[in-house]
Amino acid sequence: MSISSLTSNDGRELTIKIAGRFDFSALQNFRNAYETLDHPAERYIVDLKESDYLDSSALGMLLALRDYAGGDGANIKIVHCKPDVKKILVITKLDELFTIDM
């Protein structure tokens, strides 16, 4: 699994892309992507276009990002979900906590 991240020109939006299996093996890289910014982002996009598999450790990582970004007030979109990935997010009710786009 690899993590790459990109901040928008105005610094307000952070996109984190996950390629490969999404699980705890890149926990530190995932956290660094949002914790080490000079100014915290206002909006977050998690791009799962290149991620086919995830497990519950990935769900924990998403929830940690959500808490960091302000909990109920967090603005996080999970985009380009594969159908099986979306299924996992729906079963665990994470679709109620995040905006999810296929």
Place this chain on the structure above:
Amino acid sequence: MQEWHFSLELHAQTLRNFDPLPLLLHILVESPELAVHKGVLYTILAELYSNALDHGVLGLDSSMKADAKGFATYYSQREMLLNDLMQGYIRFNIKHVTTSTGGKLILRIEDSGSGFDYQQYLNNNFKKEGYSGRGILLVRDLCEEFHYLGAGNCVEAIYSWQYPDVREQKT
């Protein structure tokens, strides 16, 4: 591949640095009927394996994952315990059978741990706390059947598929 069965037993030295999930998934998707379910099958295997390894073999407690800090501590402890692992095993017994409407994949995973009080866990309705507790919930939802066996150090999950699924995926 339609009717098959295999077992795999991994011991401490192997558990330390070998990730069996790609291998296991690779075998399962040799059955074309299972290949269309690979995302879901990965999640089921990953949950069952991480439970066996983290709680059974390494003795980690999920309640640590109550907040973001604990979540990170849990995974750094996991790495430490795994690096020093001297004993323990995980056994996979995986079987696929066909039925008149499709097939069933029977996954039985046993670890060398002492088990746990699963009756109490079941009675508490799989309490979710902080960042933990979603793994088994997922497996239960995705599988037709899920049971703890013995002292709780063994689980059996049955994933059923039906032919119409295959047709839907192709359209």
